[in-house]
Amino acid sequence: MPFMIATAESVVHSVTQAHPDAHFRPLVAETDGEVIxxxxxxxxxxxxxxxLGYLNVYVHPEHQRRGAGGLLVRTAEERLRALGATTVYSWVYDTPDNRGFAERRGYTTSRSSHFQRLDLTQGTLPPLQAPPPGVELRTAADFADDPRPVFELDAETTADEPSDVGAEFDDYEQWLRDTFRHPLLDHELTTVVVVDGTPAAFTAAHTDGRERYFTGMTGTARAFRGRGLAKLAKNDSLHRARAAGYTEAFTGNDTDNGPMLAINKWFGYEVCATEIRYARGLG
Structure with a gap:
């Protein structure tokens, strides 16, 4: 997944801190001791x-067409069926080979999503704008002592994201483990827009600590939409990321998320890959 950010620490965190009901488990295929x-x-x-269950399968390009992908899918489906899943979803690269792999296994298309890339070295970011009266730009670090207002903002905006597998955040302690304390979340580069003392919009910055930046989430509370606050948050974060030495920024959006796609186009992001969501009943 060249458009996503992962580190050894983030992989360990995802496995050890996942909610018990998520039954999250990454499985690997090996040959001669090598993970392929x-x-x-x-x-x-x-x-x-x-x-609802999910499986997302990836095989190293040099080891494809040897049965590893099929074995991973069958093993994951068996596990999900045993856990009571009746439908399984999977993100699949929009290429003939990848789509054919899914369709031969009984998966049918659902929705799609674009990965987008922005070169931060070109100096093409829109200029910074001063916040309007009553509006402040803060960071996630400013909420370290009490992140609950950020949790409430994240929960509201995530619930409104277009998806065929919706999400409702109602467990604050789990959100702290999953999101706020995630090793990829850069608290200093995550921008929170505060209007008259109320967190109204935010953009979550994930980084590898070196060169790569990924927008984990950008959203605006319902009562504050239509005022350009998401742009304000993201522009502030991207400018500060560039100043900190990050050279590439990535993001991803559902193709039905017109407002966010328009914002990213305004920043200069370009589509670099597309994924198709596939689904299959486990029956």
């Missing part, structure tokens, strides 16, 4: 719809 593929699999426990 993986499937990330679990239950969408925070979805309001029960019985």
């Amino acid at each position: 593929g993986t499937v990330q699999t679990g239950i969408a426990h925070d979805s309001p719809t029960p019985g």
Whole structure:
């Protein structure tokens, strides 16, 4: 996944801190002691719809067409069926080979999402704008003593994201473990827009600590939409990321998320890959 950010620390964190009901487990395929593929699999426990599972499978390009991908899918499906999943979803690269792999296994298309890339070295970011009266730009670090207002903002905006597997955040302690204390979340580069003392919009910055930056989430509370606050948050974070030495910025959006796609186009992001969501009933 060249458009995502992962570190050894983030992999360990995802496995050890996942909610028990998520049953998250990355499985690997090996040959002669070498890991050649993986499937990330679990239950969408925070979805309001029960019985939804997922599996996302990846095989190293030099080891494809040797059966590793099929073995990973079959093993993950068996595990999800045993956990009570009735439907399984999977993100698949929009290429003939990858789509054919999914369709031969009974998966059918659902929705799609774009990965987008922005070169931070070109100096093409829109200029910074002063916040309007009553509006402040803060960072996640400013909420370290009491992150609950950020949790409430994240929960509201995530619930409104277009998706066929919705999510509802109602466990503050788990959100602290999953999100606020995630090793990729850069608290200093995460911008929170505060309007008259109320957190109104934010953009979450994930980084590898070296050169790569990924927007984990950008959103605006319902009562504050239409005022350009998401742009304000993201522009502030991107400028500070560039100043800190980050050279590439990535993000991802559902293709039905017109407002966010328009914002990213305004920043200069370009689509670099597309994924298709596939689904299959486990029956």
